[in-house]
Amino acid sequence: xxxxxxxxxxxxxxxxxxxxxxAAGIAVLAPVAWMVLSSFKESYExxxxxxxxxxxxxxxxxxxxxxxxxxxxxxxxxxxxTIGSTALGILLGAPAAFVVSWTRxxxxxxxxxxxxxxxxxxxxxxxxxMFRQVDMIGTYGALILTHAVxxxxxxxxxxxxxxxxxxxxxxEAAQVDGCSPVRIFWRIALPLVVSGLAVSSIxxxxxxxxxxxxxxVLSNSDTKTLIAxxxxxxxxxxxxxxxxxxxxxxxxxxxxxxxxxxxxxLISGLTLGAVKG
Amino acid sequence: xxxxxxxxxxxxxxxxxxxVAMIAFPVVYTLYLSLVAFSATGAxxxxxxxxxxxxxxxENFWNGVVVTFYLYILSLVLQLIxxxxxxxxxxxAKRLPGFVRSLFISPFMMPPVVAGMMWLVILDxxxxxxxxxxxxxxxxxxxxxxxxxxxxxxLALIDTWQWSPYVALIVLGGLQSLPPSVYEAAxxxxxxGWKRFWRITLxxxxxxxxxxxxxxxxxxxxxxxxxxxTTQGGPANASLTLNIYGFRTGFEFFxxxxxxxxxxxxxxxxxGVTLVLxxxxxxxxx
Numbered sequence: 001x002x003x004x005x006x007x008x009x010x011x012x013x014x015x016x017x018x019x020x021x022x023a024a025g026i027a028v029l030a031p032v033a034w035m036v037l038s039s040f041k042e043s044y045e046x047x048x049x050x051x052x053x054x055x056x057x058x059x060x061x062x063x064x065x066x067x068x069x070x071x072x073x074x075x076x077x078x079x080x081x082t083i084g085s086t087a088l089g090i091l092l093g094a095p096a097a098f099v100v101s102w103t104r105x106x107x108x109x110x111x112x113x114x115x116x117x118x119x120x121x122x123x124x125x126x127x128x129x130m131f132r133q134v135d136m137i138g139t140y141g142a143l144i145l146t147h148a149v150x151x152x153x154x155x156x157x158x159x160x161x162x163x164x165x166x167x168x169x170x171x172e173a174a175q176v177d178g179c180s181p182v183r184i185f186w187r188i189a190l191p192l193v194v195s196g197l198a199v200s201s202i203x204x205x206x207x208x209x210x211x212x213x214x215x216x217v218l219s220n221s222d223t224k225t226l227i228a229x230x231x232x233x234x235x236x237x238x239x240x241x242x243x244x245x246x247x248x249x250x251x252x253x254x255x256x257x258x259x260x261x262x263x264x265x266l267i268s269g270l271t272l273g274a275v276k277g
Numbered sequence: 278x279x280x281x282x283x284x285x286x287x288x289x290x291x292x293x294x295x296x297v298a299m300i301a302f303p304v305v306y307t308l309y310l311s312l313v314a315f316s317a318t319g320a321x322x323x324x325x326x327x328x329x330x331x332x333x334x335x336e337n338f339w340n341g342v343v344v345t346f347y348l349y350i351l352s353l354v355l356q357l358i359x360x361x362x363x364x365x366x367x368x369x370a371k372r373l374p375g376f377v378r379s380l381f382i383s384p385f386m387m388p389p390v391v392a393g394m395m396w397l398v399i400l401d402x403x404x405x406x407x408x409x410x411x412x413x414x415x416x417x418x419x420x421x422x423x424x425x426x427x428x429x430x431x432l433a434l435i436d437t438w439q440w441s442p443y444v445a446l447i448v449l450g451g452l453q454s455l456p457p458s459v460y461e462a463a464x465x466x467x468x469x470g471w472k473r474f475w476r477i478t479l480x481x482x483x484x485x486x487x488x489x490x491x492x493x494x495x496x497x498x499x500x501x502x503x504x505x506x507t508t509q510g511g512p513a514n515a516s517l518t519l520n521i522y523g524f525r526t527g528f529e530f531f532x533x534x535x536x537x538x539x540x541x542x543x544x545x546x547x548x549g550v551t552l553v554l555x556x557x558x559x560x561x562x563x
Contacts, residue, residue, distance in 0.1 A: 017370065020366055032395070051404075095292070099286075117547055117551060126307050128527075129306070129533065148295070152292065181281050181285050213524075217528055227388055230388075255387060
């Protein structure tokens with residue numbers, strides 16, 4: 001009865017939906033597009049006023065980035081710290097998540113969650129004093145250890161539901177057959193949560209890559225990560241926007257690409273299990 | 278059985294040792310540091326609650342509290358509104374390809390530091406694209422991050438650009454778990470779309486929204502990367518949050534004791550807000 005009367009207003013709502021969606025899309029993506037566009041502009045063009053949308057693109061900014069700054073070295077530093085801390089996070093977090101899931105003793109997991117809540121500076125002050133005493137400031141070791149404080153909780157909280165989803169009867173049957181917990185973890189549980197391992201390592205990678213504060217203080221000019229080096233690019237960027245935007249684009253690329261890969265699992269991973277995806 | 282327990286303990290031990298060494302011990306150590314003062318020669322002297330007493334009469338501390346909460350509340354409100362709106366749009370656009378959907382959601386995966394670099398250029402007071410757009414609509418240009426009056430709203434706006442998609446992601450999860458029967462019943466009763474949103478969707482979404490609030494609050498109260506990369510607390514301390522103030526006190530002025538006291542205070546604030554919001558989460562659960 002009402003379907004006929006509703007039709008014009010339905011169509012109006014459908015059009016409104018599209019208009020709003022396009023507007024939201026522009027608001028979300030235009031700044032990123034502007035950043036990428038600017039990175040391909042000649043130096044006189046990037047500060048042109050009024051700003052230009054059409055221009056002949058150039059790779060000069062990217063070229064000069066590798067020639068005039070140790071961009072490549074910073075990139076390698078970032079990879080060492082990120083991969084190292086992700087591996088350490090998995091190494092520590094995966095068995096811990098298994099034990100938490102098996103024993104239901106949750107306090108260690110909750111302590112790591114509290115660590116995620118506290119401001120980074122709270123840890124950084126004592127770490128600074130500690131690492132200075134053992135002469136580790138500026139080393140990859142200090143950066144990997146501190147970044148593992150970011151990655152380990154991610155690994156634990158992402159893997160926990162994966163372990164919880166394995167039926168208890170699987171473990172019980174293995175135990176009856178005389179399998180020890182270490183063997184069950186290594187031979188049965190771990191192969192069953194491979195996808196969880198993949199998601200947690202990607203998320204750990206992204207958050208470790210993006211993390212700024214620890215490397216800002218604990219790295220030196222040789223071990224500086226890209227994110228910490230951003231600060232130098234800005235100092236130089238006041239005269240060189242093209243270079244600054246080229247650096248920004250390259251630094252943002254790995255996490256954005258990985259995010260698109262794991263988008264299906266993002267919800268449960270990013271909310272630390274607070275929302276079911 | 279005994280060995281089984283032992284093996285489980287062995288599996289969990291590395292993480293526990295790491296947590297104690299890198300998290301628990303440092304927190305205790307910060308508590309200790311907050312009770313001492315470092316002299317120029319590096320010698321420490323116990324000052325008891327001295328660092329905390331000093332906060333009471335430190336105008337930068339009170340300024341930090343005000344800036345922290347101003348930035349927190351403004352950002353949180355904006356992100357909840359825009360995040361919920363974006364989630365509703367994406368929820369209705371069921372035919373939107375997954376790839377486009379994840380593009381909408383992507384900004385918060387970008388390093389906040391990069392977001393800062395990007396917006397510094399866009400919001401440049403004299404040559405930025407933002408002011409060009411404003412003036413071409415006949416609006417007055419803004420000083421954005423360079424204005425003591427506008428720096429906090431500008432930071433809130435940048436953070437809202439980056440994190441509304443995250444709120445949307447959470448709300449979308451909540452929307453997908455709502456029972457469709459409720460909508461069907463409301464539709465049969467002839468409730469309008471607007472009414473359905475206010476009377477049905479929003480109340481049912483409240484637990485999800487509070488979850489989003491908790492997750493965002495933790496980040497917003499210790500807002501750091503974006504401020505440090507763009508203004509470092511300026512102009513005229515207008516964006517000097519507690520976290521930035523504590524960091525600069527510790528690592529630029531090397532007053533580790535006082536900086537520790539500031540960070541302990543900020544951590545207590547974060548914990549307090551989280552506990553209050555958790556209470557709220559239980560109150561709105563259904």
